Amino acid sequence: MRISKGIGTVGIALLLAACGAGETAREANGTVHLESLRIKLDALMADSCNSEPESMKPWQCEKYVTQLANMATTLTDAAESGIERLAGPGQRMTAGVSEYRAARCAGTSPVSEDKCVAALTQIADAVAAAERAIGD
Structure with missing residues (x-):
C-alpha cells in the first residue's frame, strides 16, 4: 500500500513539473532564435533538391518544398x-513554393519540368539569401 501511494505521489510530482516546463516552452516558442534558423537552413542547403534541382524529378522534392514553406x-x-x-x-521562398505548387510539380505529371526546376532554383536562391541575412 505504501509503495503504490509513493509511486502515485512521484507521478503527480512529475506531472506538475511537466506542466510548469510546458508553460516555459510556450513562452519561449514565440521567440525566433537565429542559431536554430541557421541550423535548419544548413540542413536545407545540404538537400539535393537545393544543390542539384535539375538532377531531381520534381515530385521527389515535395517534402523539401513543404519544409521550405514552413521556413518561409x-x-x-x-x-x-x-x-x-x-x-x-521569406517572400522569395513563398513565391518559389507557390510556383512549384502552381506547376503541379509534386505530382507525376507537372505542367513543365522546366518550370519546376526554375521554382526549385528560385527557392534555393532564397535559402542562400536567408543564410546570408542571418550571417555567421
Whole structure:
C-alpha cells in the first residue's frame, strides 16, 4: 500500500513539473532564435533538391518544398518580430513554393519540368539569401 501511494505521489510530482516546463516552452516558442534558423537552413542547403534541382524529378522534392514553406513562414514571423532583413528571403521562398505548387510539380505529371526546376532554383536562391541575412 505504501509503495503504490509513493509511486502515485512521484507521478503527480512529475506531472506538475511537466506542466510548469510546458508553460516555459510556450513562452519561449514565440521567440525566433537565429542559431536554430541557421541550423535548419544548413540542413536545407545540404538537400539535393537545393544543390542539384535539375538532377531531381520534381515530385521527389515535395517534402523539401513543404519544409521550405514552413521556413518561409518562420522567416516572415521573424521579420515581423524585428529581424526585418529576413523578410525578403521569406517572400522569395513563398513565391518559389507557390510556383512549384502552381506547376503541379509534386505530382507525376507537372505542367513543365522546366518550370519546376526554375521554382526549385528560385527557392534555393532564397535559402542562400536567408543564410546570408542571418550571417555567421
